[in-house]
Amino acid sequence: MASSSADPATAAPLKDQAALALLGEQVRARLAADPGACKVATDRAEIFAFPDFLGPAECDRFIAMVDAVAVPSAVYDRASDDGCRTSWSGDVNRADPFVRMIERRIDDLLGIDPAFGETVQGQRYTAGQLFEAHFDWFWTLAGYWPEEERKGGQRSWTAMAYLSDVEEGGRTEFNRIGLSIPPQRGLLLVWNNALPDGSPNLDTMHAARPVERGTKYVITKWYRTRAWG
Numbered sequence: 001m002a003s004s005s006a007d008p009a010t011a012a013p014l015k016d017q018a019a020l021a022l023l024g025e026q027v028r029a030r031l032a033a034d035p036g037a038c039k040v041a042t043d044r045a046e047i048f049a050f051p052d053f054l055g056p057a058e059c060d061r062f063i064a065m066v067d068a069v070a071v072p073s074a075v076y077d078r079a080s081d082d083g084c085r086t087s088w089s090g091d092v093n094r095a096d097p098f099v100r101m102i103e104r105r106i107d108d109l110l111g112i113d114p115a116f117g118e119t120v121q122g123q124r125y126t127a128g129q130l131f132e133a134h135f136d137w138f139w140t141l142a143g144y145w146p147e148e149e150r151k152g153g154q155r156s157w158t159a160m161a162y163l164s165d166v167e168e169g170g171r172t173e174f175n176r177i178g179l180s181i182p183p184q185r186g187l188l189l190v191w192n193n194a195l196p197d198g199s200p201n202l203d204t205m206h207a208a209r210p211v212e213r214g215t216k217y218v219i220t221k222w223y224r225t226r227a228w229g
Contacts, residue, residue: 019225021198046192053188066122115227125216131208152224169212
């Protein structure tokens with residue numbers, strides 16, 4: 001994940017703005033024409049839901065993959081032990097044919113060049129674990145930015161799928177727009193991290209609320225403005 005800061009400096013230089021605007025326009029048009037896309041009712045962010053995007057067997061297979069690679073989660077601009085992100089996470093094997101198949105489905109859904117996509121990351125949250133409010137887009141004044149700019153530039157769209165239901169807690173909250181989504185096995189959420197003009201959308205700030213009972217598994221795939229890596 002990118003910055004965990006809830007209130008980054010909005011005066012940071014805009015990077016990749018034209019590319020973000022163009023990519024947003026292309027994906028927006030594609031999803032508008034998709035009868036399976038459920039647009040969340042808000043005019044402050046572009047968020048879409050796709051129920052049952054993953055089947056039960058696919059969810060179970062990903063869960064096993066996440067368990068095999070999970071280590072304590074980190075963020076770009078905070079110490080790993082400050083408590084802002086207490087889940088376990090890890091990148092799954094991108095060369096695995098199953099992972100490649102799911103990645104292609106997400107790529108095709110959004111119509112984004114597969115080369116722009118980061119490796120799928122899995123996350124596991126057990127009771128009490130959380131990720132405080134943060135943004136997926138990069139703060140361009142941060143020390144990590146030059147390296148991320150070299151590796152593919154600003155993040156554009158996020159695709160996140162729930163692999164498990166949770167007995168209690170574990171909601172995904174978009175704090176600034178009052179949206180709270182409970183984990184729903186197989187559901188894919190996608191959102192544009194930018195505004196239509198290509199500037200970062202502050203209203204995409206979101207948090208993983210603490211799991212109270214059960215275990216929450218998700219996979220996340222982020223896209224850049226050009227070839228990643």
